[in-house]
Amino acid sequence: MKGDQAFDLVHDSQLIYREMLEAVSRPGTISNIKTVLTKLPDSPVNPGLIGMALTILDGETSFAVVPEFSKLSSYIQQKTGSRVETLDQADYILMHDLSLVPSFSEVIETIKKGTLIDPHDSATLLIQVKSFSATNGAPYILSGPGIASESQVPIEGLPENWEKTRQRANKEFPLGIDFFFVSQAAEILSIPRTTRIRKA
Amino acid sequence: MSPESSKRFRVSAYNFGFLDEGSKREIRRSTLKAVAIPGYQVPFASRELPIGKGWGTGGMQLSLSLAGSRDTIKVIDQGHDDSVNAVSIRHLIQSCTQVEMTRDSQAASLIQSRHRIPEIPLRKDQILILQVPQPDPLKKVESHEKKVKQLHADKDYKGMWLHLYEDISQWGDISISADYPSTAHERYLFAPSPLPRWDVPKLNHSEALCLLGAGREKKIYAIPPHTQVTPLAFDDVPFTTENFGKASCKNCGADNVYLDEFIDDETGQKTYSCSDTGYCHQRMAERRIQ
Numbered sequence: 001m002k003g004d005q006a007f008d009l010v011h012d013s014q015l016i017y018r019e020m021l022e023a024v025s026r027p028g029t030i031s032n033i034k035t036v037l038t039k040l041p042d043s044p045v046n047p048g049l050i051g052m053a054l055t056i057l058d059g060e061t062s063f064a065v066v067p068e069f070s071k072l073s074s075y076i077q078q079k080t081g082s083r084v085e086t087l088d089q090a091d092y093i094l095m096h097d098l099s100l101v102p103s104f105s106e107v108i109e110t111i112k113k114g115t116l117i118d119p120h121d122s123a124t125l126l127i128q129v130k131s132f133s134a135t136n137g138a139p140y141i142l143s144g145p146g147i148a149s150e151s152q153v154p155i156e157g158l159p160e161n162w163e164k165t166r167q168r169a170n171k172e173f174p175l176g177i178d179f180f181f182v183s184q185a186a187e188i189l190s191i192p193r194t195t196r197i198r199k200a
Numbered sequence: 201m202s203p204e205s206s207k208r209f210r211v212s213a214y215n216f217g218f219l220d221e222g223s224k225r226e227i228r229r230s231t232l233k234a235v236a237i238p239g240y241q242v243p244f245a246s247r248e249l250p251i252g253k254g255w256g257t258g259g260m261q262l263s264l265s266l267a268g269s270r271d272t273i274k275v276i277d278q279g280h281d282d283s284v285n286a287v288s289i290r291h292l293i294q295s296c297t298q299v300e301m302t303r304d305s306q307a308a309s310l311i312q313s314r315h316r317i318p319e320i321p322l323r324k325d326q327i328l329i330l331q332v333p334q335p336d337p338l339k340k341v342e343s344h345e346k347k348v349k350q351l352h353a354d355k356d357y358k359g360m361w362l363h364l365y366e367d368i369s370q371w372g373d374i375s376i377s378a379d380y381p382s383t384a385h386e387r388y389l390f391a392p393s394p395l396p397r398w399d400v401p402k403l404n405h406s407e408a409l410c411l412l413g414a415g416r417e418k419k420i421y422a423i424p425p426h427t428q429v430t431p432l433a434f435d436d437v438p439f440t441t442e443n444f445g446k447a448s449c450k451n452c453g454a455d456n457v458y459l460d461e462f463i464d465d466e467t468g469q470k471t472y473s474c475s476d477t478g479y480c481h482q483r484m485a486e487r488r489i490q
């Protein structure tokens with residue numbers, strides 16, 4: 001029985017990938033990967049963040065953990081074979097606790113945005129936030145590809161003016177950065193570089 | 201890490217979906233990037249598959265990296281569910297995933313296709329996977345990969361416009377019947393795959409996500425839902441779709457669908473039938489019930 005509770009690298013990854021794909025295809029839509037919550041009992045941080053990392057990271061990729069947390073870095077390294085890189089070179093940026101990040105905008109400014117020749121060579125952020133709760137979260141209005149007209153999403157736990165920092169990083173499309181947020185309840189929400197955001 | 205904790209990982213059904221997990225992860229990473237940059241061709245390390253060249257290894261790799269136990273898959277080739285290609289692809293997907301297969305486009309969660317988009321509009325809970333032989337429209341005007349990438353980087357599509365202009369000068373109209381060059385999100389010029397012009401507008405602000413895979417050229421690109429897709433056209437020579445006049449399908453009576461034309465050997469008369477055979481069969485079945 002215990003085997004069935006374990007994270008399945010084939011089938012659980014497939015399910016998480018499909019939720020991530022749904023999320024990035026329809027920015028602001030809340031998907032969930034709750035199935036991981038009970039399956040990764042030894043996670044050093046929220047299993048939702050780990051679930052996404054296990055789904056897309058491997059020896060072909062690099063990552064950085066912000067703020068530094070060696071237990072998380074070595075867990076990811078051991079489980080996926082992905083290698084730790086400096087912030088300006090890493091393919092994936094894992095942010096497990098935004099309240100401990102001294103300067104969010106400095107992180108965003110440092111990470112890679114791709115080039116006009118290779119816009120895909122840009123960082124993807126996997127960020128732990130509190131919730132997407134309408135009562136506690138700051139509401140944002142999203143528009144752009146994947147959104148019929150506008151969608152309103154509340155995100156709780158992001159730094160003040162984060163959307164302006166993001167906008168600066170994405171001002172030169174196709175250069176830019178793509179976000180995957182995960183809540184404590186293992187819901188996920190994505191905001192790719194094409195999305196326009198304004199505060200509600 | 202203790203040995204106990206590593207035991208908590210399980211790797212089941214070795215080679216579920218034929219591809220190894222590393223290949224799937226790479227395709228998945230490329231696909232997520234492709235959706236974030238509509239119409240941009242993300243490179244990937246295309247794998248060999250036990251199907252013939254030109255049988256859509258790009259589309260296959262996308263399908264195999266997407267498929268899971270909750271999916272129902274439809275495979276179409278030039279509108280047909282029963283062509284040799286469609287049957288082989290369906291057989292391979294089924295044998296390595298045990299996923300349910302269907303001919304009914306409305307029952308499918310994943311639709312892998314070559315040359316057609318189903319007539320019944322796709323829904324948001326469906327993903328369209330198109331097989332692509334040549335992912336870059338600019339290869340018609342520039343053969344060097346490096347130069348082509350530079351043209352995309354500079355959004356320099358003058359060569360393509362000139363190509364269209366020359367086409368009009370020569371034929372009085374744009375003669376491109378399939379794979380009509382279009383732009384995504386007002387930025388990247390992309391090849392919609394050899395769809396007839398009829399199907400190109402279906403990509404514009406579609407409800408469904410569309411993923412395109414070119415196996416030989418090792419590229420993945422995407423048209424997200426609700427994304428602007430604009431066929432290149434001049435103000436005085438607008439983009440038009442095929443016009444079938446008053447013709448209708450000889451089997452189900454449908455008009456306002458993409459029709460295949462047949463010429464009767466004996467009488468020389470033209471007859472028409474739906475190119476989307478799944479749609480046609482469904483209409484015939486419905487009429488028999490009534």
Ligand SMILES: [Zn+2]
Binds near residue numbers: 452474
């Ligand atoms: Zn018909």
